[in-house]
Amino acid sequence: MSETRIYNFAAGPSMLPLSVLEKAASEMTNYHGSGMSVMEMSHRSKVYDTIIKDTEAALRRVMGIPENYKVLFLQGGATTQFAAIPMNLLKTGKADYAVTGNFANSAYKEATKFGDIHVAYSSKETSFDHVPSQQDLDIRPDADYFYICANNTIYGTEFQYDPQTPAGVPLVADMSSNILTKPIDVSKYGVIYAGAQKNMGPAGLTVVIVREDLLGNYPAEKYPMILDWKLMAEKNSMYNTPPTYAIYILGLVLEWVEQMGGLKVMQELAEKRSSMLYNYLDSQDFYVPVAQKSSRSHMNITFRTASEELDAKFAKESMAAGMSNLKGHRSVGGIRASIYNAMPVEGVEKLVAFMKKFADENK
Numbered sequence: 112m113s114e115t116r117i118y119n120f121a122a123g124p125s126m127l128p129l130s131v132l133e134k135a136a137s138e139m140t141n142y143h144g145s146g147m148s149v150m151e152m153s154h155r156s157k158v159y160d161t162i163i164k165d166t167e168a169a170l171r172r173v174m175g176i177p178e179n180y181k182v183l184f185l186q187g188g189a190t191t192q193f194a195a196i197p198m199n200l201l202k203t204g205k206a207d208y209a210v211t212g213n214f215a216n217s218a219y220k221e222a223t224k225f226g227d228i229h230v231a232y233s234s235k236e237t238s239f240d241h242v243p244s245q246q247d248l249d250i251r252p253d254a255d256y257f258y259i260c261a262n263n264t265i266y267g268t269e270f271q272y273d274p275q276t277p278a279g280v281p282l283v284a285d286m287s288s289n290i291l292t293k294p295i296d297v298s299k300y301g302v303i304y305a306g307a308q309k310n311m312g313p314a315g316l317t318v319v320i321v322r323e324d325l326l327g328n329y330p331a332e333k334y335p336m337i338l339d340w341k342l343m344a345e346k347n348s349m350y351n352t353p354p355t356y357a358i359y360i361l362g363l364v365l366e367w368v369e370q371m372g373g374l375k376v377m378q379e380l381a382e383k384r385s386s387m388l389y390n391y392l393d394s395q396d397f398y399v400p401v402a403q404k405s406s407r408s409h410m411n412i413t414f415r416t417a418s419e420e421l422d423a424k425f426a427k428e429s430m431a432a433g434m435s436n437l438k439g440h441r442s443v444g445g446i447r448a449s450i451y452n453a454m455p456v457e458g459v460e461k462l463v464a465f466m467k468k469f470a471d472e473n474k
């Protein structure tokens with residue numbers, strides 16, 4: 112099975128650990144003697160109840176989520192939360208956003224439909240090549256929350272610190288592309304949310320981790336029930352059918368993370384993989400790295416060659432060499448290597464070797 116697999120550098124959906132896929136395959140048609148696949152199970156059955164509870168417990172253990180936070184397993188992708196966040200969190204109607212890329216900008220634009228939304232920082236002028244430092248942030252002290260995109264998947268930038276907010280202003284973070292990749296002090300955040308398809312499992316599941324005291328401001332009489340976090344929390348994510356199979360796979364991924372040694376080890380591996388690429392990029396002048404040094408992502412490494420033609424040639428030839436999806440996002444072009452938790456170090460070694468060879472051949 113493993114010989115036929117390639118190194119998939121896709122930004123998402125992306126690689127899952129082979130052992131997770133193999134375990135899921137072995138349990139595919141008959142989960143733990145139930146006589147059925149997890150896909151076929153009632154979400155209200157006893158056997159499924161154990162799966163979802165164990166998955167939540169594992170996520171709490173791995174991330175160190177405090178008791179006073181709810182964990183929600185939702186559908187609709189991170190994009191649905193762009194709207195759900197202002198709908199659930201606005202009280203006075205004011206919120207502040209750091210606009211550091213396409214996803215942050217979409218979240219900001221969605222929020223403007225619901226209130227008085229202020230741009231606390233934008234890196235648009237330099238094509239989103241960096242994230243702000245703490246001093247750069249202009250956060251209103253009476254904002255209902257301050258929003259960041261913790262890792263900007265398209266541009267390859269990442270916050271290397273937890274931004275501080277004025278007293279009483281909760282920090283909200285889109286961690287779709289860097290959740291489970293390093294230890295996080297959850298208590299510094301009001302809300303952490305992520306689409307699953309980068310580091311947690313298959314598409315279709317969105318995890319929202321929310322501090323309890325932030326629930327209860329949703330105008331349920333005029334907004335749709337399905338986006339009400341409080342309702343979802345009260346119903347243990349079972350108001351309607353949750354993404355059952357994706358939650359099960361998240362459980363297997365968390366088991367793998369724990370076997371590997373937890374988030375500290377994920378972080379060490381992420382630093383190892385990303386520094387192999389950045390060290391090489393900094394040692395040559397054929398490829399040009401895109402993100403500013405102090406903002407570089409550990410997950411999405413962006414660079415370009417001297418021309419679009421060479422970028423395209425790179426994507427094509429790397430594919431033939433067994434490495435897929437190295438083409439940059441359609442909105443920015445260039446080359447992007449997404450190296451999430453499940454990317455083996457050997458995949459990055461192979462990529463660096465290919466980059467050297469390609470540079471020699473095309474100088």
Ligand SMILES: *Cc1c(COP(=O)(O)O)cnc(C)c1O
Pocket residue numbers: 123187188189190191214260262263264285286287288306307309
């Ligand atoms: C992928 C991604 C999204 C979009 O997620 P969907 O699940 O497709 O809605 C949002 N934010 C970030 C940071 C992402 O990487």
